Amino acid sequence: MRVIHVARHARTVLAAVAAALALASCSAGEATEPVSADPTATPATGGTLHIAGEREATALNPYTAIDNNSAHVFAQILETLFRTDQDGQVVPWLVESSEANADFTTWTFRLREGVTFSDGTPMTADDVVYSIETVRQSEAWVSMFAEIERVEAASPSTVVVTTSVPSPALEASLSLPFAPVVPADLAGMTPEEFGQHPIGTGPFRLESWTSGQRITLVRNESYWVPGRPYLDSVVFEAVPSDSNRTQQLRGGDLDIIATPPRPQLEALDEAPATVVGEFAMAFPNYLLLNQESDAFGDPRIREAVDLAIHRTNILEAAGGGVGELGGSFLAPALNFHDESLEQVERDPERAAELLDEAVADGAERHFTLSVAAGGTYANLTAQIIQENLEDAGFDVTIEQLDGATVLAEVGAGRYDATLFTMTSDIIDPLEVIGYYVDLNALWTGGETAEVATLLEEAKQAVDQQTRGDLYARIQQIVYDDRSLVVLGYQPWIWAWRADVVGYEVPMTGVPWLADTGFRE
Amino acid sequence: MSISSSLSRTGVAAWYERRSRRRRSSRGADASLAIGVAIIGIMMLAALLAGVLSPADPIRQDIPNALAPPGTDGHPLGTDALGRDVLTRMLYAARTDLFVAVGAVLLPLAIGVAVGTIAGYRGGIVDRVVTGVVNVVFAFPVMVLLIALVFILGPGIPTIIVAVTLVSWVSYARLARDLVRRERSMDYVLAAKVSGLPTRRILGRHILRNIIAQPVTFAMSDAVAIILFITALGFLGLGVPPPAPDWGTMIADAQPYFTTHWWLAVFPGLAICAAGLGLSLIADGLSQKWNAQ
Numbered sequence: 164m165r166v167i168h169v170a171r172h173a174r175t176v177l178a179a180v181a182a183a184l185a186l187a188s189c190s191a192g193e194a195t196e197p198v199s200a201d202p203t204a205t206p207a208t209g210g211t212l213h214i215a216g217e218r219e220a221t222a223l224n225p226y227t228a229i230d231n232n233s234a235h236v237f238a239q240i241l242e243t244l245f246r247t248d249q250d251g252q253v254v255p256w257l258v259e260s261s262e263a264n265a266d267f268t269t270w271t272f273r274l275r276e277g278v279t280f281s282d283g284t285p286m287t288a289d290d291v292v293y294s295i296e297t298v299r300q301s302e303a304w305v306s307m308f309a310e311i312e313r314v315e316a317a318s319p320s321t322v323v324v325t326t327s328v329p330s331p332a333l334e335a336s337l338s339l340p341f342a343p344v345v346p347a348d349l350a351g352m353t354p355e356e357f358g359q360h361p362i363g364t365g366p367f368r369l370e371s372w373t374s375g376q377r378i379t380l381v382r383n384e385s386y387w388v389p390g391r392p393y394l395d396s397v398v399f400e401a402v403p404s405d406s407n408r409t410q411q412l413r414g415g416d417l418d419i420i421a422t423p424p425r426p427q428l429e430a431l432d433e434a435p436a437t438v439v440g441e442f443a444m445a446f447p448n449y450l451l452l453n454q455e456s457d458a459f460g461d462p463r464i465r466e467a468v469d470l471a472i473h474r475t476n477i478l479e480a481a482g483g484g485v486g487e488l489g490g491s492f493l494a495p496a497l498n499f500h501d502e503s504l505e506q507v508e509r510d511p512e513r514a515a516e517l518l519d520e521a522v523a524d525g526a527e528r529h530f531t532l533s534v535a536a537g538g539t540y541a542n543l544t545a546q547i548i549q550e551n552l553e554d555a556g557f558d559v560t561i562e563q564l565d566g567a568t569v570l571a572e573v574g575a576g577r578y579d580a581t582l583f584t585m586t587s588d589i590i591d592p593l594e595v596i597g598y599y600v601d602l603n604a605l606w607t608g609g610e611t612a613e614v615a616t617l618l619e620e621a622k623q624a625v626d627q628q629t630r631g632d633l634y635a636r637i638q639q640i641v642y643d644d645r646s647l648v649v650l651g652y653q654p655w656i657w658a659w660r661a662d663v664v665g666y667e668v669p670m671t672g673v674p675w676l677a678d679t680g681f682r683e
Numbered sequence: 684m685s686i687s688s689s690l691s692r693t694g695v696a697a698w699y700e701r702r703s704r705r706r707r708s709s710r711g712a713d714a715s716l717a718i719g720v721a722i723i724g725i726m727m728l729a730a731l732l733a734g735v736l737s738p739a740d741p742i743r744q745d746i747p748n749a750l751a752p753p754g755t756d757g758h759p760l761g762t763d764a765l766g767r768d769v770l771t772r773m774l775y776a777a778r779t780d781l782f783v784a785v786g787a788v789l790l791p792l793a794i795g796v797a798v799g800t801i802a803g804y805r806g807g808i809v810d811r812v813v814t815g816v817v818n819v820v821f822a823f824p825v826m827v828l829l830i831a832l833v834f835i836l837g838p839g840i841p842t843i844i845v846a847v848t849l850v851s852w853v854s855y856a857r858l859a860r861d862l863v864r865r866e867r868s869m870d871y872v873l874a875a876k877v878s879g880l881p882t883r884r885i886l887g888r889h890i891l892r893n894i895i896a897q898p899v900t901f902a903m904s905d906a907v908a909i910i911l912f913i914t915a916l917g918f919l920g921l922g923v924p925p926p927a928p929d930w931g932t933m934i935a936d937a938q939p940y941f942t943t944h945w946w947l948a949v950f951p952g953l954a955i956c957a958a959g960l961g962l963s964l965i966a967d968g969l970s971q972k973w974n975a976q
Contacts (some may be wrong), residue, residue: 406938424939426750426764476746480765536921539939543764546925550744561925563838 206393206664206680215408216421219401224358225341226301234340236378236399238673241343241363245334247590247669253335257344267329267625272322278387280346281368288316293347306597329623335591340673366392366677393680419659425483431658439658443496443670444487446653449583452646455608458530458579463521465645469507471514471555478651481543486653491638494652496670497592499634504642514555529558530579535566541582573606588671593622609646716968722961730777739768741775742926753946761946772928773954779929783840783913784906787847792902795855800886803863817853825850833921855898862894896973903966907959930955
C-alpha cells in the first residue's frame, strides 16, 4: 500500500482559524502536520464534500432527465430496487429478496422493511408499482421495459411483475439509475415540481439548488442504513473546463472531480494531497462510418479505414496511455463482453489496396470527419486518424463544430464519419445493444435486423451460456460490419483529495456517496 | 488642475513646452516605428523562410517522441502531443496568422474608407443610409456576430477574413465619414470645387490624402485585435482547421498541458505578444508622427 502524506483539511471556521494561527507562529510556513493517508480507513462522520463534474444537472426528475450529470445528483436522493456494486454484481437494494418462476415470466419482489422516504412516509408496494409503471411508460425507457405486462402490489410489502416473455435480466434492468423508487403519484407533485423537489429513500435529500452554481444535498436523517451517510452535506458544482477543475482540486476548493485531463494524471497521482482513481473500463471509443453517406457505402472502404488506423498511437497520445484495446463494440466492463474478439491488426498496405480497388469501382477517397470542438481526446484522435488514413491514400477533412451541432447533424444522418462513445447504465449489454438497434446502428445505417432478432433471443435466454453465445454473435456481426470502428476503451477517471475515503464508482459511472467521507 | 499648472500653460513657457514635447514625441515616434517595423519584419521574414529555417515538417506526427521538452535533439523548442516540432509549427503558424491579419485588415480598410468617404462627401440620403447600416452593425456584439458567421460559413482562413471584413469595415467607414465631413468645408476643397475638378479627383487626390493617416493607424491596432481574434477562434476550435498550425490553436491545444508541459503554450504565446507589440509600436509611431505634422 502506498503511503501518502496529506495536509489536513481545514474544514470548519475554527479549524481554519487554528491553522492560520499555527501558520503565523511557524516561520517555515509548514502549518499542517503530514498525515499518512490510508485508503482503507473508515470515514469520520460529518463534513461537507464538494464534488464537480463538467456540466450541471438538468433536472432531478429521473423520468425526464436522461443525462448522466443529473443522475449523479439524483442517485444520492433516489434509490433503485437493485444496484450494480463495485464488482459488477447486481445486488438487491430496496428489495429484501427476489424470486422468479421457472420460465422467468413472473418475478416476486419482497420489499425491505423499515425504509422511509425523506419526508417521513414509509415506502410501500404502491410506491414501487407506481415507479415501475412510470418508468416503463416514459419515452426514454419504453423499449427497455417493453416486456413488462403487469405490475401489482400483492401485499403492502410484496410486488409481482409479470412479463410477456422470459425476462432473466429484469433485476439488472431495474438497477437502472433512471428507474428509482419514488412516492406514488410523486407525492402529489407535477413532474416539473418533482424535478425541483425530489423525494426519495436515499442517503441525502435536496437542500437547495442555485441554478448555474451549485446543488446542495444534506444528510437524510431517517436513512434506513445504520451509520450512513458519513457526510453532513454534499455540494455538486459544474466546472466545464477540466483544467480549472484540476486547479480547484489542487487548491482544496473541490474534494472530488470528474475526468481530470490526461496529461495531469501522473502529477495528480504523485502529489501528496491528491489521488487518482480509475474505475471500470466502461467507455468504448468508436469511429462511426456512415454507410448511408456517399463516402462509406462500399464495405471495402470501411475495411480500409479499419486496417489503416494506428490504435496504439491513439491510446498513447490521445488517451494518455490510459485504457485498453479490443475488438468488441461492448465495453469490457459489461457482462458478456467478448474478449476473444481482438483489435484489428494494422495493415496500411492492404488498406491502400482495398481503397484503390474501391476507387476504381467509383468510390471516393475524400470524406469529412466531424468532431466536437474543444475536446482534447477528440482533437488528437481526429488528427491521428487523418494522418493514418492519408498515408493509406484517403483525403480527410476534419470539421470541428460545436458539440450540440455535431450531435444534431449525426442524429439526422448528415455526416460521413464522427467520433462517438456510448456508456451503459446497467451491467447487462441489453441497454446499449437496444440503443444500437433503435438508433439505426448509431446513425450509421449498419446491420440492425439480425442484431435485433438476436437481441430479443438473448434477452429471453434463461441459460447464461446461451445468452453469452447470442451476445457474442451480435458482437461479431458489428465487428464484421465495420460501421462502428472500435478505437479502444477508456475507464471512468476521477481524482480526489487524499483525505477523502470510501469513494467508489461502479460501471454505470454514477458515484455512490453514502460510503464516502473525510478521514478523521 | 492646480493653479500653477494652469499658469504654466500661458505665454512663452507654454510655447517652449509645446515645442519640446513635439520634438520629444517625434524622436519617440521614430523609435517606436523602427522597433515595430523591425519586429514585424523579422517575423514576416521568418514566416517566409520557414522551410529554410527549419527542415522539419510542421504536420508530420511522431508519436513515440511526443511531448519532448525544449532542447531535445532536433527540437529546440520541444515537441507537441503528437510529436510535431514546436518551432517549425510556430514558423508556419506565423504565415497563417500574419497573412490573415493583413488580409483581414486591408479589405475592411479599403471598403470602409471608400464607403465612408463617399457618404461623408455626398451627405444627404447616401450619408443617412450608410450611417444607418453602420449603426446597425455596430449595435451587434462583435464577437457573437463573428462566431455566428464562422458557424454559418464553416471554419477556415477565407471565412475568417470574410467574417472580420463584414464586421469591421464599419469602424473605418465611420472614421472616414467624420473626417471627410470636416474636410469638405475646408478652403482647399472649396477651391478645388470652384476650379471645376471632378468629384473623383477631389476625393482621391485631395481629401483622401489628408484623411488616410487616421484609418491606417487604426488598421495597425486593429491587426493586433484580429490576431487575438484568430487566437480566440482557435481556442474555441473554430479557427484554422487542423492539422495546419496557427498560434491560437497551438495555445488552445496546450491547455491541458499548462502545468506539465509549459513550452506548448508559452512559445506561441510569446509569438502572439511579439506580433501584438510590433503592430502596436507601428500604430503608435505612425499616429505620433502624423499628429506632430
